[in-house]
Amino acid sequence: MGILDLVPAGVITGHNLRKVLNYAKEHKFAIPAVNCTSTSTINAVLEAARDIKSPIIIQFSNGGSAYFAGKGLSNAGEKASILGAIAGAYYIRRVAPAYGIPVIVHSDHCAKKLLPWFDGMLAEDEAYFTQHGEPLFSSHMLDLSEEPKEENIAICLKYLNRMAKIDCLLEMEIGITGGEEDGVNNESVDNASLYTQPEDILDIYRAFSGVTDLFTIAAAFGNVHGVYKVGNVQLHPELLGKHQAHVQKHLGLKDDKPVYFVFHGGSGSSPGEIATAVSHGVIKMNVDTGWFHDLICDFGGHFALILIFRHFLDIKDTQWAYWLGIKEYYEKKKGYLQAQVGNPDGDDKPNKKHYDPRVFIREGEKTMIKRVQEACKDLGNVGTL
Numbered sequence: 001m002g003i004l005d006l007v008p009a010g011v012i013t014g015h016n017l018r019k020v021l022n023y024a025k026e027h028k029f030a031i032p033a034v035n036c037t038s039t040s041t042i043n044a045v046l047e048a049a050r051d052i053k054s055p056i057i058i059q060f061s062n063g064g065s066a067y068f069a070g071k072g073l074s075n076a077g078e079k080a081s082i083l084g085a086i087a088g089a090y091y092i093r094r095v096a097p098a099y100g101i102p103v104i105v106h107s108d109h110c111a112k113k114l115l116p117w118f119d120g121m122l123a124e125d126e127a128y129f130t131q132h133g134e135p136l137f138s139s140h141m142l143d144l145s146e147e148p149k150e151e152n153i154a155i156c157l158k159y160l161n162r163m164a165k166i167d168c169l170l171e172m173e174i175g176i177t178g179g180e181e182d183g184v185n186n187e188s189v190d191n192a193s194l195y196t197q198p199e200d201i202l203d204i205y206r207a208f209s210g211v212t213d214l215f216t217i218a219a220a221f222g223n224v225h226g227v228y229k230v231g232n233v234q235l236h237p238e239l240l241g242k243h244q245a246h247v248q249k250h251l252g253l254k255d256d257k258p259v260y261f262v263f264h265g266g267s268g269s270s271p272g273e274i275a276t277a278v279s280h281g282v283i284k285m286n287v288d289t290g291w292f293h294d295l296i297c298d299f300g301g302h303f304a305l306i307l308i309f310r311h312f313l314d315i316k317d318t319q320w321a322y323w324l325g326i327k328e329y330y331e332k333k334k335g336y337l338q339a340q341v342g343n344p345d346g347d348d349k350p351n352k353k354h355y356d357p358r359v360f361i362r363e364g365e366k367t368m369i370k371r372v373q374e375a376c377k378d379l380g381n382v383g384t385l
């Protein structure tokens, strides 16, 4: 039985979302989440997933959302980010059924200072729920990992209570994201600052599961978002299995994988590391990270010079893939792209069909499609419909 036997094509939320996540956990694959910033990139992702018969997650970062609405708009009060994410979600809702695949629409990292963005999207979800009985978005992410754990959990719980009423899933993050280098013990797997502790996962699970089961946890297991020199941090996806066992034991659960885990910053990982993570309940993996760009901007770009982000590995992925097709097209057609009229075939020959954006942007979409399909293969998400 495939996923389309369980849920319809189009954007899925609530109970249908739960069914797909459980199916992925049970069949040991994860669904890639691809950051999109335009209808062109959204279409590429939908086409990629359709052609390998897989569900897909499309997510909007804060900066990507503002871009979707238009760079010419002011983002004061997060207004452009709110508008862009909502417009993107409506766009996906309209086109996804035509592609015949289930799609999860998600908003990416939202730090404490960006909460007005979250509030704006959630208000739209609630309005949509009143009309349609489901939220506009399938899920949202709150990244309060830089705050103290108690505060992280408390703020998430406040939102989770609201989201549970409209069947919207919350993704939260626990673990290091900061820029500190001090106190890093490279030897110890149990270093609390680099690896989320089983007690943390238990605290979150206990608090959240009293409200709903629609939540996912992005835990740190060496997949740092922070600024660490390469080689300082080892990936330990097997820790996720220990977290699952810890939660199961302490809460006396039947399910040996009660937690839905999300893998951030994992695109540079080996197939073995990914497989281990997935076998321990990772059901979503971020493939591209629009927030990386935002983060660099926040810190003035200084960190990039001296330190390496593991997330940097993600950057080469879909953004580069999209650019690569356009770059190769330009190199191949250079002589036909220098003027509206006149090319190697003759001074009076028109070039319209070569510089039409539908032609060169399509080349970027083609290479992005390939990259998204690779990500699906890495995660075992092929032919799952």
Ligand SMILES: [Zn+2]
Pocket: 109, 143, 173, 218, 225, 264
């Ligand atoms: Zn993250």
